[in-house]
Amino acid sequence: MEVNTIIIGAGPIGLTCGIEAVKRNISYLIIEKGCIVNSVFNYPVNMTFFSTSDRLEIGGVPFVSHGDKPTRREALEYYRRVVDAWKLRINTYEKVFSIEKKENQFIISTSKSVYKPDNLIISTGFFDYPNLLNVPGEELPKVFHYFKEAHPYAYKKVAVIGAGNSAVDVALETYRRGAEVTMIIREDKKKTIVSQYQSQVGSIVKGRIIRIDNNQIHLDIGKTEAVLPKENQIKNERYQLNASYVVYLKEIVNDRFGNPRIIVSRNDPRLLIELFKREVPEIANGAVEIRKAVREPGERAKIAVFNRQTAVDPVGACVGQKGVRVQTVTDELKRKKKIDIIQWNKDPKLFITAALSPAKILEVEVDLKQKRAQAYVNEEQAPLAIGKNGVNVNLASQLTDFEINIVQKQETAHKTPASNSPEKEKNKQKTEDNNHQQATDH
């Protein structure tokens, strides 16, 4: 067969080369010793890719998967669709045995034919070449360099060498099928990987839950694992295996054996700040500044924003068109929590008034020395100013650094319902209770 270019291997790279040949009208043929994407076919049966599907896309063919990380099965289906979409010419189950170069031609001998193309692309990957350790015993029949599925290891003692993503998956899968698993890790390698995250402390990362042990959640954050301890979780947030969450990379600490552990948080107020930084370019470029963020995780949050450039509306920038920016932040926090964006003001009275929003405040009195404030409201605004379980006034207090007391102002005659109405008595009691709670909270 006369072809100008031979591509050896129908893995993702070989297919991409085929697509480029189609685009350039080059006569080509892909020769593959197994099936299409043979290496992916030989990957562990239950594996999930570590990359999101959009990162694995080739030839402009969209890769849609059920989870954000595709499974092996989804990948196999995807690459078949790529071959169909581009009508790629592939000879499967034909192995290349030898390649020779004679003047301007290659002579390629395969299990089925001999080809003499002008150009040759070798895209045979590295899957067929295991990382040998060169240690005694490695050649024994019970030592495997490839993993298919966990069942054969049930109730056996298994040693997994290495601590990369695949090794962790193998260890977990065999452990879940009843194997007694020991992971053997070169400690300094683990330390090196963890130390690569040092520069990311104080930023946000995305992690997929790979294990839940008692109250600790373990997430795969890319090159290694991070821990989300109970005290850094959002109360009442349901954490599900394999689900992905954005987390704040809080610190790297040493455990009692001196091993570094990456600690992440879902309830740290700085997660909120970092999420806004990501969504709002005006924050990233310094035109708008978040002065403070306070949260009642899973329920409500308030952020105080300030414009360094007068032309920019800081609240509008954070809210975005039709609320899209604040909505994206809320979505990352999963729960339908409310985020109040407050304009910071150097006048404490104005700042406190804004911080108590959405309640309408009549007047604020401040004691600057004691850092205490009285905020006067109408009767019907009192529950709103205080919030459920005092959450609104507590967050406003934290945001402004003032101990705020909500005081119900005497109603004018035409607004006041009958003074002994049961509704009014009930509201009054509620307000007093809440005020009391707030006072004891501080």
Ligand SMILES: Cc1cc2nc3c(=O)[nH]c(=O)nc-3n(C[C@H](O)[C@H](O)[C@H](O)COP(=O)(O)OP(=O)(O)OC[C@H]3O[C@@H](n4cnc5c(N)ncnc54)[C@H](O)[C@@H]3O)c2cc1C
């Ligand atoms: C468990 C696992 C998980 C992974 N997860 C990810 C991930 O999440 N994200 C990511 O980007 N990468 C991931 N990878 C790596 C990724 O799969 C590879 O980088 C990718 O497959 C490389 O593509 P390739 O075309 O270069 O090689 P391969 O996919 O290995 O393709 C090479 C092809 O060449 C064929 N071939 C070899 N020798 C011959 C011969 N003599 N004659 C004819 N044909 C031959 C092979 O059969 C094979 O089909 C993962 C790998 C593994 C093992």
